[in-house]
Amino acid sequence: MRCEQVRDYGVVVCDGSLPDLQDVLPMTSSGSLRALALTTPTVDRLYGDVLRRWLGRTGLDAIVDVMPLTEHTKTMEAALRVSAAAQRHGLGRRDVIVAFGGGVCSDVASVAASLTRRGIGHITIPTTLVGQVDAGIGLKGGVNFEGSKNYLGCFSPPQLALINPAYLRSLPARELRCGTAEIMKMALIRERALFDVLGENGVTLIGSGFSEPPDVARYVIARSVRLMLEELRPNSYEDQTLQRLVDFGHTFSATLEERSGYRLRHGEAVAIDMALSCELATRLDILDAREHDEILWSFKTLGLPISSPLMTLEAAYHAMDVTAAHRGGSLNLVVPPTIGEGMFIVDASEVHGGLLQASIDHLRSEAGHGPFPVSAVQRER
Amino acid sequence: MRCEQVRDYGVVVCDGSLPDLQDVLPMTSSGSLRALALTTPTVDRLYGDVLRRWLGRTGLDAIVDVMPLTEHTKTMEAALRVSAAAQRHGLGRRDVIVAFGGGVCSDVASVAASLTRRGIGHITIPTTLVGQVDAGIGLKGGVNFEGSKNYLGCFSPPQLALINPAYLRSLPARELRCGTAEIMKMALIRERALFDVLGENGVTLIGSGFSEPPDVARYVIARSVRLMLEELRPNSYEDQTLQRLVDFGHTFSATLEERSGYRLRHGEAVAIDMALSCELATRLDILDAREHDEILWSFKTLGLPISSPLMTLEAAYHAMDVTAAHRGGSLNLVVPPTIGEGMFIVDASEVHGGLLQASIDHLRSEAGHGPFPVSAVQRER
Numbered sequence: 208m209r210c211e212q213v214r215d216y217g218v219v220v221c222d223g224s225l226p227d228l229q230d231v232l233p234m235t236s237s238g239s240l241r242a243l244a245l246t247t248p249t250v251d252r253l254y255g256d257v258l259r260r261w262l263g264r265t266g267l268d269a270i271v272d273v274m275p276l277t278e279h280t281k282t283m284e285a286a287l288r289v290s291a292a293a294q295r296h297g298l299g300r301r302d303v304i305v306a307f308g309g310g311v312c313s314d315v316a317s318v319a320a321s322l323t324r325r326g327i328g329h330i331t332i333p334t335t336l337v338g339q340v341d342a343g344i345g346l347k348g349g350v351n352f353e354g355s356k357n358y359l360g361c362f363s364p365p366q367l368a369l370i371n372p373a374y375l376r377s378l379p380a381r382e383l384r385c386g387t388a389e390i391m392k393m394a395l396i397r398e399r400a401l402f403d404v405l406g407e408n409g410v411t412l413i414g415s416g417f418s419e420p421p422d423v424a425r426y427v428i429a430r431s432v433r434l435m436l437e438e439l440r441p442n443s444y445e446d447q448t449l450q451r452l453v454d455f456g457h458t459f460s461a462t463l464e465e466r467s468g469y470r471l472r473h474g475e476a477v478a479i480d481m482a483l484s485c486e487l488a489t490r491l492d493i494l495d496a497r498e499h500d501e502i503l504w505s506f507k508t509l510g511l512p513i514s515s516p517l518m519t520l521e522a523a524y525h526a527m528d529v530t531a532a533h534r535g536g537s538l539n540l541v542v543p544p545t546i547g548e549g550m551f552i553v554d555a556s557e558v559h560g561g562l563l564q565a566s567i568d569h570l571r572s573e574a575g576h577g578p579f580p581v582s583a584v585q586r587e588r
Numbered sequence: 589m590r591c592e593q594v595r596d597y598g599v600v601v602c603d604g605s606l607p608d609l610q611d612v613l614p615m616t617s618s619g620s621l622r623a624l625a626l627t628t629p630t631v632d633r634l635y636g637d638v639l640r641r642w643l644g645r646t647g648l649d650a651i652v653d654v655m656p657l658t659e660h661t662k663t664m665e666a667a668l669r670v671s672a673a674a675q676r677h678g679l680g681r682r683d684v685i686v687a688f689g690g691g692v693c694s695d696v697a698s699v700a701a702s703l704t705r706r707g708i709g710h711i712t713i714p715t716t717l718v719g720q721v722d723a724g725i726g727l728k729g730g731v732n733f734e735g736s737k738n739y740l741g742c743f744s745p746p747q748l749a750l751i752n753p754a755y756l757r758s759l760p761a762r763e764l765r766c767g768t769a770e771i772m773k774m775a776l777i778r779e780r781a782l783f784d785v786l787g788e789n790g791v792t793l794i795g796s797g798f799s800e801p802p803d804v805a806r807y808v809i810a811r812s813v814r815l816m817l818e819e820l821r822p823n824s825y826e827d828q829t830l831q832r833l834v835d836f837g838h839t840f841s842a843t844l845e846e847r848s849g850y851r852l853r854h855g856e857a858v859a860i861d862m863a864l865s866c867e868l869a870t871r872l873d874i875l876d877a878r879e880h881d882e883i884l885w886s887f888k889t890l891g892l893p894i895s896s897p898l899m900t901l902e903a904a905y906h907a908m909d910v911t912a913a914h915r916g917g918s919l920n921l922v923v924p925p926t927i928g929e930g931m932f933i934v935d936a937s938e939v940h941g942g943l944l945q946a947s948i949d950h951l952r953s954e955a956g957h958g959p960f961p962v963s964a965v966q967r968e969r
Contacts, residue, residue, distance in 0.1 A: 208596070208597055208598070208599065208745075208817050208820070208821055209594060209595070209596050209821075210594070210595045210596075210597070210727060210745050210821075210824035210825070211592065211593070211594050211824070212592070212593040212594075212743075212824070212825045212827065213590060213591070213592050213593075213827075214590070214591045214827070215589070215590050215591075216589055216591070217589070218589065283664070283668060287664060287733075287740075290733065290739070290740060291733075291734055294733070294734055294736065294739060297913060299912075299913040299914065299916060299917065300830070300913075300914055300915070300916055301916045301917070321742070322740040322741065322742070323739070323740065324739065324741075324914060325728060325729075325730060325738070325740075325741040325742055325743055325826075326742070326743060326825075346591060347706060348706075349706065352668075352671065352672075352675070353672055353675055355675065357706070358671070358675060358704070358705065359668075359671060359703040359704065359706075360703065360705075360706040361702070361703070361706055361707070361742075362593075362706055362707060364589070364591050436589050439589070440589055440590075440591075443591035443592070443593070444591070444593045444707075445706075446593065446594075446595070449681065531680075532678060532680040532681075533680065533681055533705060534681070535680060535681055535682045536680065536682070
């Protein structure tokens with residue numbers, strides 16, 4: 208027997224305010240929907256009024272559930288708390304869970320929605336840059352389990368993702384750099400032009416909470432979202448191939464995050480992972496040394512970390528083992544042969560110990576030099 | 589953006605022994621797979637050797653996890669215990685969880701598989717009649733949550749379901765009657781001929797653990813499976829319509845099960861629900877009275893319950909409310925206009941209180957009469 212599932216979802220990049228829901232989401236004719244909106248105390252303090260006004264305008268019968276959500280509480284317990292709230296509020300199968308917050312919020316909401324009544328809809332309104340260009344627009348929800356990042360989760364596209372760059376103004380620089388790392392990921396494997404725009408405007412964008420220059424901010428976000436969706440579309444459920452360009456920066460990073468006790472943020476770990484992947488690529492004659500320097504310079508200029516004391520040879524081996532198990536036995540390390548393109552190092556045997564150690568050492572010494580001290584990111588903690 | 593997911597799954601009705609896996613499941617070329625087999629103490633005692641021999645023959649690197657699983661422990665905690673075992677055993681994304689047991693076992697395994705690494709494969713080998721004709725071959729996994737039956741769950745087709753009627757010989761009569769109720773469901777809404785075969789052979793089948801007459805046993809199971817899959821195929825994820833003929837007997841039953849503290853088995857609750865639905869259909873001039881009598885006679889002959897002290901007017905209303913919430917606001921009560929066909933009573937307002945009360949009362953008095961005392965099923969507890 209063959210089972211086919213087709214789901215549509217829309218991504219709307221807004222221009223300062225959230226659109227009316229009826230303009231962007233085809234509603235069922237069966238009348239008003241119920242909604243459970245999930246948000247965090249910080250986002251509630253900053254934008255809770257915006258959320259409630261918008262919910263009021265939508266005609267949804269909505270309640271707002273405010274829950275502290277961090278990488279530490281991104282667990283099945285949190286997802287089940289949301290499901291219990293959905294049950295108490297009487298959500299039916301055509302009702303929705305709305306995630307109003309960062310990547311952890313949309314991850315937890317997505318897992319809860321996929322389990323509740325065997326799957327109800329969800330809408331994401333990401334309020335962080337990571338959420339807007341990555342976590343909030345993908346199909347994956349995940350929670351940490353028994354020490355493993357995102358070990359449990361689901362593939363469950365949101366019905367709708369509303370991307371409003373206006374929320375980014377209040378973000379701390381560290382958060383903005385984390386999101387910039389994800390944009391950098393898309394640029395390095397897909398589009399040289401986006402890399403150049405980031406290089407020219409990145410410092411201003413981060414300094415202004417992605418409000419200056421406004422056109423550039425919107426372009427960078429919309430472009431990054433578009434490239435991400437293009438990559439996801441043909442392989443949304445990762446059932447066609449386990450070779451995905453968007454896994455660039457996602458081989459060593461989960462191990463770093465776990466071992467830092469999540470003090471290292473996801474975007475920071477991704478940046479360190481991308482730097483190591485590029486270093487390996489250069490040493491394997493895949494990436495030109497001048498382009499490699501250009502990438503490292505760009506990371507340093509934007510304040511993205513390229514090294515960490517946690518990035519040891521042992522950690523690298525562990526990460527490669529764990530990742531290969533998750534990619535059907537193959538390493539599938541993504542590297543850019545040139546800025547704007549991606550390819551895979553399929554077999555772990557190509558990345559031998561001497562090569563790894565030399566790459567780790569070189570990045571560690573490089574981290575001390577450059578236009579800004581790259582360790583600044585760590586010092587902020 | 590549009591996301592498409594296509595999954596194939598095979599159902600094999602075996603002839604006394606389990607087939608070689610390589611004959612029925614296209615394996616990946618990447619070598620041997622790991623497997624976690626889930627089973628219960630009772631099944632392990634009866635057929636644990638069969639399972640281990642089969643796992644040995646498959647070339648799977650398998651461990652067997654024996655866990656007590658009942659409707660009471662069909663919870664997210666049980667599913668997470670399975671995921672934790674999968675993690676300890678190092679299951680990768682192309683590895684599988686094997687459910688060797690009844691409906692609860694396949695439900696829990698299915699939920700665990702769908703969450704682990706955001707979804708790994710699972711194979712069901714149902715050892716109960718309910719599992720072989722219903723729970724083990726559908727796409728749905730579910731666990732009970734906060735007092736609601738199957739409130740949390742997933743749509744996740746098994747890669748393979750292996751149906752071996754030989755396991756049914758050791759089942760108690762009560763279990764066999766529960767499975768017969770699910771076969772009766774398919775017969776009443778889809779195929780008069782299957783209803784007639786059940787009428788002629790049902791008592792012998794139940795008495796012999798579906799071993800006599802052997803050809804009839806295999807025919808009844810294979811036919812019921814076939815009809816079930818035909819119904820599921822066009823609407824596997826219940827995203828096309830919430831009107832499903834296979835929901836016959838599944839409107840009042842969940843409430844009865846919950847309120848009995850799961851002392852009433854699923855199949856028994858389904859039988860009581862079908863009897864009430866048919867009674868309502870007759871009183872609404874949808875089902876001919878003679879066919880209704882024929883159905884009740886058949887239920888009684890097979891020892892299927894048609895009434896329960898828990899089936900009150902209040903319970904019926906509660907069940908209708910809960911069901912409508914789960915069916916997008918519509919009742920969609922399935923009734924047979926004639927034996928072998930199904931239709932829907934869409935609107936709850938058509939089933940008014942007087943009608944419900946008269947139907948409940950009539951079935952309660954009917955339960956006292958007949959070829960066998962129908963309350964026998966309850967007395968066995």
